[in-house]
Amino acid sequence: MLNKHIDKPVSVLLMSIAVLCGLILLLVLSFLVKEAWPAINDGAWRSFLVDDAWYPLEGLFGISPMILASLAMTVGAILLALPLGVSSAIFLVFYAPAPVGSVYRLMLNLLAGIPSVIYGLWGLTKLVPLIVQWQAPGVSLLAAILVLTLMILPTVALTSAAALTAVPQELIAGAAALGLTRKSQILLVLIPAAKTGIISGVLLAVARALGETMAVLMVAGNVVQNPTSLFAPVRALTANIALEMAYATGTHRAGLFASGLLLTLLVLLLAWLASRLRSQAQRG
Amino acid sequence: MKERGFTLLIWASALLVAAMLLWVLSDVFIKGLSHLSWSFLMDEPSDSGRSGGIAPILISTLLILLVALFVSIPLGLAVAVWLSDFTEQRSEFANIIRLTLDALTGVPSIVYGLFGNAFFSIFLGLGFSIVSGGLTLACMILPVFIRTCESGLSAVNNDWRKGALALGLSRSATVWHILLPAAAPAIVTGLILGIGRATAETAALIFTSGYVDRMPESVMDSGRSLAVHIYDLSMNVTGGDDAAYASAFVLITLIILLNTFAQAGVNRWLKGRLVAL
Structure with a gap:
């Protein structure tokens, strides 16, 4: 055990493994670019924006309807999950009696771990029939929004709860000393103090919703069209990749890789923003 | 009011x-x-999965997971140990590695599917196989596993490191005999996150480990995972809903069971080590 010469080779070995793992990101990005190259070089990427339809076999690569569909789903899900998630967090931190709170937290953790394909299955067999009774065809933007809301709710609630718990005790004591009611303490003091933490959690949820494939693929109906109505079937960018990879070849395949690359860049941008906000919150 | x-x-x-x-x-x-029934767990699927069971699918799921864990646990622990104990806390280089790992965490699973298909299946010639799927999942779960283990190792009280140093232990021995056992709870958390994510994964597997629902003869065969099976039953097989729900129940149970095993296994392995010292 006194042999310290072993540290040098071990250190070198561990560092090479670390470098190897760090290179995975580079490998992923370079393979995406390599495979997408035929669809993006020499200005070919412009067809993604200007073509007015997605008929890859005929050389038409307009992906804007799918980008809009992905964005519409994500925005809709956030609009629902943000108020519900933040009020769940307020409930968890300030209102729930201790035993109720720990059961509630356990349930949120359990739901955060349920596979997305199961949410998709549930959405398709329970939610879609309900929507059909209201307005056909059921598989729709609305179904996708509702399923995504369920999926990101635990994330929003748990990160908001963490942010609220991290607010310094003096702030709460100060607010109480000023004679503010509990409601005013929460709305005027605690939420503003926890704002950056909550927003960074929301950004993570946005990234998850944008990148989600299975649940959206199963309930959204997958018709390539602009999301003009809540009840219209739409196709998300991720779902498109999953649907067409099986038979895509040539520039069609390249087009799918290009949309994957676009998706990755979007999600990385969001993750970067979230981490900047988080470090800002830690400093402030 | x-x-x-x-x-x-x-x-x-x-x-x-x-x-x-x-x-x-x-x-x-x-x-x-x-x-759900005993025969549902033990039989081969028939009639596109409407009847019969999920035995080959369970085996494929476990094999894919095994490949993913076999690769990611040793690599992940190595990187976590390097980040926490073999490099300066403020080292620029280590921070770049951390940054790329954090970026990898955010990459959507369907993109891992594209990458796995292009790299493992086609470029490395592994085809649609359990190995391709497992390696793709390994890339996916490595970042989270590393960062969780690293934070656990960094949280170990520094007195333990100083004590080991005073006793003349090498840094490697300190990590092996003291720090890893002490960080066991974080390693379990990392494992649970990884297992949960890998077992639940669908999008990354469709184009890497494939669709075939026969019993795999080796890890070079294509194998359908439970999550892919649920997707296929509910989307492509009319009348497959009952089997899909039963598979979903099995999938959730499997995740909970595996988490329990991970907990027990890590505790046992590391407890033995602390006592041996």
């Missing part, structure tokens, strides 16, 4: 969330259990 309204609103939204979540869970449990 307004105060009471706010309290009511908070309770109402908490109840709404709980009700929706219980709705999903109860559906999966009730519909899943009603179709």
Whole structure:
């Protein structure tokens, strides 16, 4: 055990493994670019924006309807999950009696771990029939929004709860000393103090919703069209990749890789923003 | 009065969330259990999965997971140890590695599917196989596993490191005999996150490990995972819903069981080590 010469080779070995793992990101990005190259070089990427339809076999690569569909789903899900998630967090931190709170937290953790394909299955067999009774065809933007809301709710609630718990005790004591009611303490003091933490959690949820494939693929109906109505079937960018990879070849395949690359860049941008906000919150 | 309204609103939204979540869970449990039987676990699927069971699919799922864990556990622990104990805390180089790992965490699973298909299946010539799928999942779970283990190792009280140093232990021995056992809870958490993510994964597997629902003869065969099976049954097979729900129930149970095993296994391995010292 006194042999310290072993540290040098071990250190070198561990560092090479670390470098190897760090290179995975580079490998992923370079393979995406390599495979997408035929669809993006020499200005070919412009067809993604200007073509007015997605008929890859005929050389038409307009992906804007799918980008809009992905964005519409994500925005809709956030609009629902943000108020519900933040009020769940307020409930968890300030209102729930201790035993109720720990059961509630356990349930949120359990739901955060349920596979997305199961949410998709549930959405398709329970939610879609309900929507059909209201307005056909059921598989729709609305179904996708509702399923995504369920999926990101635990994330929003748990990160908001963490942010609220991290607010310094003096702030709460100060607010109480000023004679503010509990409601005013929460709305005027605690939420503003926890704002950056909550927003960074929301950004993570946005990234998850944008990148989600299975649940959206199963309930959204997958018709390539602009999301003009809540009840219209739409196709998300991720779902498109999953649907067409099986038979895509040539520039069609390249087009799918290009949309994957676009998706990755979007999600990385969001993750970067979230981490900047988080470090800002830690400093402030 | 307004105060009471706010309290009511908070309770109402908490109840709404709980009700929706219980709705999903109860559906999966009730519909899943009603179709579940011993033969469902033990038989081969027939009639595109409408009848028969899921035996080959369970085996494929476990094999894919095994490949993923076999690769990611040793690599992940190595990187975590390097980041926490073999490099300066403020080293620029280590921070770049951390940054790329954090970026990898955010990459959507369908993109891992594209990458795995292009790299493992085609470029390395592994084809649609359990190995391709497992390696793709390994890339996916490595970042989270590393960062969780690293934070656990960094959280070990520094007195332990100083004590080991004073006793003349090499740094490698300190890590092996003291720090890893002490960081066991974080390693378990990392494992649970990884297992959960890998077992639940669908999008990354469709184009790497494939669709074939026969019993795999080796890890070079294509194998269908449980999650892919649920997707296929509910989307492509009319009348497959009952089997899909039963598979969903099995999938959730499997994740919970594997988490328990991970907990027990790590505790046992590391407890033995602490005593041996």
